[in-house]
Amino acid sequence: MSLASDVPAGSPRLHLSKDVQQIVYRLLAAGLICLALGIATDAFFTTNNILNVLRQASLLFFLASGLTLVILTGGLDLSIGANIGLSACLAATVIKATGSPVLGTLTGLATGCAIGICNGLMVAKLRIPSFIATYGMLWVLHGITYYYMAGETIHGFPPGFRQIGSGHFLGIPIPVYLMVVFLVAGTIFAQRTVWGQQIYAIGANPVAARLTGIPIHRRLILVYGFSGAMAGVASIVFLARLNSAEGDIGEAMTLPAIAAVLIGGASLFGGIGSVFGTFIGALILTLVLNGMNLLAINASWQPLVTGAILVFAVWLDMYGRKKA
Amino acid sequence: MPAVPGVAVALVGLAVLFAIASPGFLSPGNLSNILVQSVILLLLALPMTLIIMTEGLDLSMGAVLTLASLVLALIVVATQSLVLGLLGAIAVGLVFGLANGWLVAVLGIPPFVATLGTLGAAQGLALIVSDGQSVVGIPRFVRQVYSGEMAGIPTPILIGAGFYALFHVLLYHTRFGTYVCALGGNRDALTLAGVRWRPLLIAVYMLGGATAGVAALLMTARMNAGHPTAAIGMEFDAIAAVALGGTSFEKGNGWIFGTLLGVLTVGVLRNGLNLMAVPSSVQVACIGALVIFALFLDGMRSQKS
Amino acid sequence: ADETIAVFTKNQTNPYFQTVRVGAEAAAKAMGAKVVHYIPTKPDSIPEQLSQIEDVIVKKPSAIVFVPVDYKAMVPGVEQINDAKIPVVNVTDRSAGGKFLAFVGADDYSLGLETGRYLLKEMGGKGNVVILEGVKGSLTNVDRVRGFNDALKEFKDVKLLASQPANYQRLQGLQVMENLMQSHPQIDGVLAANDAMAIGAIEALDGANRKAKVVGINGTKEAVDAIKSGKLLASGDYNGFLQGCIGTMVAIRALRKETIVNEVVLKPTVVNASNYKPYDVPLESRSCPSWSDAAALSVKTN
């Protein structure tokens, strides 16, 4: 049974605007940070800086958007960072060896996707808890990547390829377009397709979902495969932006990606969350880094400030949604 | 728990494998090595088991350990008193535990995010109090805590055994333990039984903090220094050991002996691979494969029943 | 001979340590010994390196070539090696305690100082600079940044705009640089505590069509390429290959009761457009110097 205080209950009067309200409250947290930064430094509210923040958020968002679906099913994918590392290194090798960015891109995407599908198989078919399956996968991938790269880097890619990461179109960076595409596609997939609904249902109650005839194995494999493929996408944009691949490039991104999803309002227990929320989460994390750099906050203080803002942003979002 | 859990199979299998492959493995010295090396991780994994049983998570543990270790080092260097230093370290742990518990239980912030936030805070404070430098000049008697012996048994093993016993009793023989299980399994059941769950949940996180404080003593004694990045990321090892031991992330399904086995399995694996001089990149992959394998066994079993 | 040399390095991710390992292997191969590497699976992990020492002592290698993950925190580990009576050579970071056959290294402080000086000189002693720091709290970072700052003190007309952490990560180097460019319209120089961040910063500058002189540290292959193409001004190097070579040679010679040196402090080299040639050779095809050349670098000889 549930006690009244713990149950989010909807009132019919607010229903029409409830979804909108949730978005508003989520944006509020990001908005407040923007406002504070805008007041603190003139450099913040410039077109350049906004585009800059968006472009920086895009990499994190690619990773986090795939992860959102995994978390919606009540799982977790800890291997995405390591996945980026291996996908990028293989893609880079192929580009170097064949001179063809297309082949390289395909390699990166395929590697990412294959790793994701392995995760999915382990979680769905072998029934290994996702935390462990992907944690194990993380180590396996690191091992392979370190062995393969032996501390070296691969760098120098064709300019055409590099457009994906550092090019502009109509003054707006290409990764930002890509981000919008994935934001829209991800939102439509999650909210407006049968598969998306089934993914929510699996996260909300896997037992009930199975007994409702949802093919949970296939959906789980799909979701992990998708998360892996998004890591592949991130690895390609990464290569294109940084013009270089090394084994540990993704390592520092796993935790922020999970954080972005959770700041975006998702629950680790599944069934709650949205791709748009994740976008806001990625934005908040990026804004915090941007702000600290703009204000040149002392390096020692940065983890502390980040932590405090994180907790505050999530609290605000939750508080707001409780009110809504 | 299944009759023979995967983690036990993995542990025994590895031990046999290494005993055959590497002559030094079964020497008393090496076995005591493995145990001693596992103690700090065990001290984090024990409370982590309880926290995970409440459907929680504590990502701040490694950073809190680090901060506590620095505070301990600073206090010991200043006062030459081990007791004061330890109290300081435990106090740091308790304060962070309280903060974690308060964020999770009272403000209702998801544990992952809440403790990620305090992780940042602890890491930042560690950098600030140490100015990014190691703290050295730790007196000899602190080192004794790690390298000393009692009745021929290394002190860390005694401490580890003591804490294991403590947590075992706490979980299975006290009210607190029963309630920990209920916190994850069905919080409403506690409320209906007239038990206030929020203070309990806070207590669980504080217990984690305090134990991290004790682990900080061992860590400081081991390094003979306080270091601002010493235990960063250790919480993930602890979480993995707990999961390896068969504790699940939902519904308060935990097993403290499994955690012990999980910690030992990781210890044996790393030690054995080092003895066999397996290259680091292959070691990394082996750790991953083992972790998957152990849980795969459990998965197979649960599929059958 | 059948000596086994255990080589301890800090991580598998930093190309610098790869050069140390390759150097050690080259030396061992030349002298007919065997090398086994011990690298923490988690980069720069103090507890892990301590555990590895304990595990290795069980195996009793002939000698150890040791790069401490942290020069202070690893002292108990060194003492354990001493207690086990295994000869050990200290490479790269000078350990704060323990007994060593020899120290072979270059210190991060002078590396930072020299590299910083070079950039500031090239800037004509004036302009605005930013520092990209490595992992806060890691020893290399502390010393390199201290070196940068001391170099800055020598050039009164150079203004330090910001000193921000990018954790030795390429992506963060890029992003932090992008952010810094937003609030600072004029940046003339970038002091990065490693090459990855330096190259990230260059990408950021390129992306914004801005120019600044950038220096990094480590003298990696990638940095040399960037120097060749004129994108990177210079990279400080303390020659990991040579350190690996000499450290291992000392260890083996000591085992064979040959003469050794007990202190080799390599002078940092600032690799730039005029002197990059020797660095442009693939690692595998480099070879260790002869013992007499190596001994000539020593500060004191036994």
Place this chain on the structure above:
Amino acid sequence: MRAVMEKMPRLEAAPSAETPGTPLLELRGISKVFPGVKALDDVSFAVWPGEVHMLLGENGAGKSSLMKVLCGAYQADAGEYFHKGEQVDIRSPADARRFGISVIFQEFSLVPYLDVAQNIFLGREFPSKIPGLLDRRRLYREAQAVLDLIGLDVDPRTKVHSLGVAQQQMVEIGKALSQDARILVMDEPTAALSDRETERLFEVMRQLQAKGVAIIYISHRMAEVFALGDRITVLRDGKMVGRALPGETSPDELVRMMVGRNVDMSYPRRFATELGETVLEVKNVSSVNGIRDINLKVRAGEIVGLCGLVGSGRTEVARAIFGADAVTAGEIRLFGKPQTGGPDAAARAGVGLIPESRKTEGLALIRSVSDNLAIAGLPKLFPNMVFSPAKARRSAQELIQRLRIATPSPRQNVAVLSGGNQQKVVIGKWLAAGTRLFIFDEPTRGIDVGAKSEIFALIDQLVAEGAAVLMISSEQAEIVHVCDRAYVMRGKRIVGELARADLSEENIVRMGMHDE
């Protein structure tokens, strides 16, 4: 059911007058509003020592809410409490315990990974002589005593998550009984129980009553009302609509009070005369969950019952047919084709399973009524895979009306629906899925009398349209009334088949209980 009732002596009604002195506990003017629902509206309610007070009402009438207010789990928006005539405050379950109130909740309040004994004594652990520690031997001793009292044959060290629904319900009962309560609230305690457990429970109730315990009893089973009740209170739409004494009223009158109109409780059926193709054929099937050599057949246009005692293996048969448990031997044919896949394959073939545990197996509690109703029918409703929330809500709206689900809106969170309405949602989700073979496992658990006959009418209509039904029910009366024929199970096997003509409660009991 009826067999049990007849064996039982009529209880002595303790106080017989309309107002027999000071009540033990009295609630006055209780109101409770949830967003969109006025769950309780100025309700007054009183219990006297030694009586069994029946609380009746439709699904969603507010019975459970009233009890939660009574035990402090909910805070009333308005109202007063009187204990033995003195005004008191009950703000939390802890307060309620002090007044000797103990509750058997409709939704279980058990902790899955604690064992039976720990659950029974949760919050009341026994300290041992060593301070801080627990006396575990005493715990299991006392727990065994409680289990003996309620006649539950399980090891007190069993973790409750491994128990079936019925056993969990018994543990829940044991938990409440062990509290030395002076006021005992039982919210549909027998909904999950079969006759044997029910009988045992009634015995215990009689003993408690003799000791002067006041019992508040909520049930949708009319027979129980008259067999047990000393006094009746009826709620409708959150309001108190009537009080009655069992001797002075009739089932029809009570139902009229509850529903506000006449309801036919006889479940009329047009029994099948012509049957269609064989939709389900089970041949010599055994499954991982222990059922052995199961043979059965269901044809389009018929309702087939599956009866037996708790633990006889009915649920396992249902799960095996649906592909939820792996089959170890034998063959299952659905619509003529062998079924080898999992539940998804079965669902695609046109089978729907209404599981026995709505909370754990039937509903996504964090999602809305509309989401839950749509989930099984997604592929049918949206054949081109494009999901439209508006269309899903419209379809949900239809089902809400068809099944009379009491919810303020399709967007309401399903967790806050009343028990019976949740059950209707579980049934409803298959109606949108184009299902042709329904497997109902205790479909009417917790459903009120009015709704029950509506659901049976619905089933009748489905069958008339060519669907087939396999129905498991612990209420044998239902099976007898509704089924064309029935299989009886015992000890994980099918021990017999009863044709329509032989279908009677006696026959079922005789077959199912034989040589136990």
